[in-house]
Amino acid sequence: MKYTIALLAGDGIGPEVVNQAVKALQAVGDTFGHEFEFEEAVVGAIAIDQTGDPLPEATLDVCKRSNAVLFGAIGDPKYDNNPDAKVRPEQGLLKLRKELGLFTNIRPVKAYETLLDKSPLKKDIIEGTDMVIYRELTGGIYFGEKKLSEDGTVASDLCEYSEAEIERIAHLAFKAARTRKKKVTLVDKANVLESSRLWRRVVTTIAKSYEDVALDFLFVDNAAMQMILNPSQFDVILTENMFGDIISDEGSVIGGSIGLLASASVGNDVAMFEPIHGSFPQGAGKDIANPIASVLSAAMLLAHLGLHEEAATVNKAVERAIEKQIVTSDLNKNSEYGTNSVGDYIANTIANID
């Protein structure tokens, strides 16, 4: 089949790592008989430099007419260090999420056997961890009404959720659990918050349509502990926006390498796939950036398009690279492999997988 993929490589190391993901997708295309057509568009600091807008209309058009968006990274120190900058690269990402209606952020956390020594957690604790976090991305306190009293002495933020907002992400989480270990853990604070009690009611009702999936509940403060004490207990974590921000960032460090972590942002239509690492501007153009998170983002893209065997092949090729230590120096300080050679190894492995 033919698929159009929007490539929004962005800033810093974005273009280099996206290139490796493209190699992987091309290898998948050749091997499985698909055609991927890539359409490049600018976003972030490079878009500001070229057009004055971190998300030009033309870029948005490219995304909207594609089957999926492969995103690199955005951010540049010349904007970060300028408090007067009115236009910021990050605005491009926020606007893109909004324009595409991406209401769910999906973050897998997986402990790779050969990298267990890189985790800050002891080996027996991190071993076997393989979870995915479903975070609501467009509601809750980050988007609720903000108030500051006229004299500036009282400030407030409103955390609000509707049934419909909870239902749509809950269905995604339960469907994901069906393809995995068949467990959903709702993280909330239902002993205190009214909005959490609504989450619990709605999710409990939806769970009845997924009888093959077990549902349990965890208060967010306890979840913050369990991520450290026993992360391998989790399969799919489902949670609201702010709790998801905290718990998924906590989850991102337990594996020991942020350079391995992919993510998806999903809505009703076109979805977007990106590594969670930033633009790492100091590393740009040096062939040192770890391309694995970007390649794994491409694997999530394939799975999202229903190409599950293809996605599994990419994941297997990444695992092979890690096993054989064909990795960048952030994973093995004695390694002499650069961004490109790791990308080439993975693409070759996809083409010749057994």
Add this chain to the structure above:
Amino acid sequence: MKYTIALLAGDGIGPEVVNQAVKALQAVGDTFGHEFEFEEAVVGAIAIDQTGDPLPEATLDVCKRSNAVLFGAIGDPKYDNNPDAKVRPEQGLLKLRKELGLFTNIRPVKAYETLLDKSPLKKDIIEGTDMVIYRELTGGIYFGEKKLSEDGTVASDLCEYSEAEIERIAHLAFKAARTRKKKVTLVDKANVLESSRLWRRVVTTIAKSYEDVALDFLFVDNAAMQMILNPSQFDVILTENMFGDIISDEGSVIGGSIGLLASASVGNDVAMFEPIHGSFPQGAGKDIANPIASVLSAAMLLAHLGLHEEAATVNKAVERAIEKQIVTSDLNKNSEYGTNSVGDYIANTIANID
């Protein structure tokens, strides 16, 4: 000097561990020439059983006329497992906090050298950790207005803070930092929340009166990562109620033993001191509960009364017990010491400290 201490031992293992703290305080009294007068009162499930009220008026009176409250633990399965129970042990604690105006919860997190192997974190990461978390306890989203739409499809919670609420806890945190490593880290989400921006403004202004203390800032999602990646960077963490709930619970597990963790709840007048562990009803009456958190709570009580040398002596006696492995079986599974013998050893060590 003479001090009156209210003893609210509560339920489960509460009475046993509070007894050991009393022994430690009596040893301090004998050694340093103070007189501690203890007045016992009921709270929690035992108070419900005796009076129908988890915080009887008589108990509140005892607290109000004392110099400080030493609290054990509350909670009993016969109430936890009964969803129809209208009166719950936990209500006693919430009411007590409210009646005494306890607006700050203080939780130290310390890695003991001889217990590093009990931590879920690798030794080189947890080593040297010695922080204290100042959590606002009576404001924010847990106490803000809750709403549920009439049709039950939209729910909300309001997170609100006033300048005055932030100022009073901020002063406590800066004063604490002065006696420690002279650093305060404000944990907030000021890039998104209006209430966090108020925290940042107020705390930045107050910092000017404490020129010897450094102030830095951390977003809560990053703080959740840093607690795992590099906990020894922290001295005093200052934060609002919900962030403090999450971060202090995360902090409570990194040391590896919840049986060592003391806490204080402080307001304008009488303060309260308690271990963070619960009532552990299955362990009650078996002489197996770890009394150290309760003894360290007594040390916090002494420091709060201005008896710093006395507090340091109790801490030193606890460290000696841990070094010599005079500990309960949760810390050393081959240990034959029970609650009472650990308490006796600590009291004796206080009396004979070099």
